[in-house]
Amino acid sequence: MTHRKGILILLGLGLITFGTAGVAVSDDGDRNGKRGGWLTARADVAPVANATYGEECGSCHLAYQPGLLPAPAWAQVMDPAALGDHYGDEATLAETLRTGILAYLTAHAADQASEVRSRAFAVGFDAHAGTGLPRITETRYFKRKHDRVPTSLVAGNPDVGSFSQCPACHRGAAKGIYNDSQIDIPGHGPWKD
Amino acid sequence: MKTSLVLALAAAGALSLPATLLAADAAAGKAGWSKEYPQSDGSPARSCVTCHGKDLTQPGRQANTGKVIEPLAPSVNPKRLTDQAKIEKWLLRNCKWTLGRECTATEKADFVAYIKTQ
Structure with a gap:
């Protein structure tokens, strides 16, 4: 039971990561999209918001x-x-x-x-x-x-x-x-x- | 009655005086645009052309960072010369960096007049 729960959580996390990354790639344009950087396309430092x-x-x-x-x-x-x-x-x-x-x-x-x-x-x-x-x-x-x-x-x-x-x-x-x-x-x- | 008329005339005179002094001269602005100023710190001489180029309808490049500067000519970039605070900020900074001092009111008016014609 606990095991199955764990798998579900992992799957969920995967989906979230995928969703976020999809946005990042399309924002970045073709150059980055080509190499499929979506796996790690998260902000490493918070973007400028001022x-x-x-x-x-x-x-x-x-x-x-x-x-x-x-x-x-x-x-x-x-x-x-x-x-x-x-x-x-x-x-x-x-x-x-x-x-x-x-x-x-x-x-x-x-x-x-x-x-x-x-x-x-x-x-x-x-x-x-x-x-x-x-x-x-x-x-x-x-x-x-x-x-x-x-x-x-x-x-x-x-x-x-x-x-x-x-x-x-x-x-x-x-x-x-x-x-x-x-x-x-x-x-x-x-x-x- | 007479006094107030005199006062009104004096006030009008005072108001029109700076305008006369600042009669902007686009030709003088154009000449000033490419005038080179030697730098005391050993860097190459600078002029407005250093970053903005000679043709104001073309983009320029920030000499230190290489960042593209949108064209200054209102004919191709209508946003230019529409924001008073922006004009003053950049004239202050750029005169200090290029000429090594603040520009006089006349110099600034001439530059603006020149840019307006582009």
């Missing part, structure tokens, strides 16, 4: 999900003076927008998130390390996950350019999907770890 953040930050670059950096890091990035030299760009925001965005980033930061992959980005973060602004690409977790990716596929790849360009290879990046099945490196293809 229109102001999406608009203000996303007009120049991917609106990186708040769950990719811990709250103290976002506080450094969103400091008024820091926004005047935002990784070499002028990104000054009106004070109401700035505080609103910072509140959103803080509430959904890596150290506050429930997603395992998101929480990994907070591990080992030291607000006092280094002199520049914190970078997602310099977190311990990011470095570990990318340490075997050769420079030729990133900096030396005109269609990628730098590790900051998540969506160039992680085709589901805008939706918070970063798992291996949705990696498609321009001029190279899927990533085999």
Whole structure:
């Protein structure tokens, strides 16, 4: 009896996973659908759900999900003076927008998130390390996950350019999907770890 | 009665004065568009063209991130120049990044006048 119940639960879970994945694939378009990434097409970090953040930050670059950096890091990035030299760009925001965005980033930061992959980005973060602004690409977790990716596929790849360009290879990046099945490196293809 | 008339005239004069000062010059805006400004930090000289390109009916590219910038020309992108707050935000940021200082009211009016003609 218990055994049969277990099977039913498993079947149910399978159906739920399938349903969710179906939506994700159709949203992602043909490129991801082709390789049938539906098994793992779930958000690894919560997608951006704040229109102001999406608009203000996303007009120049991917609106990186708040769950990719811990709250103290976002506080450094969103400091008024820091926004005047935002990784070499002028990104000054009106004070109401700035505080609103910072509140959103803080509430959904890596150290506050429930997603395992998101929480990994907070591990080992030291607000006092280094002199520049914190970078997602310099977190311990990011470095570990990318340490075997050769420079030729990133900096030396005109269609990628730098590790900051998540969506160039992680085709589901805008939706918070970063798992291996949705990696498609321009001029190279899927990533085999 | 006379005093109030004088006051009214003075007020009208004060209101029209900034408008005269800001008589926007599209030709000046066009010239300013491709004027290059050397950078003190050793990066290549910048102009509006660096990110927006010379042809405003075409998309541009953010010089640092490579993100596509929709065309600025209202003739192909009617949303442009319709949101005052947006115009001011970008003129502030982009003047500081490109010229290394805020633009004067005249410069801003000239840029807007130029973009309007595109």
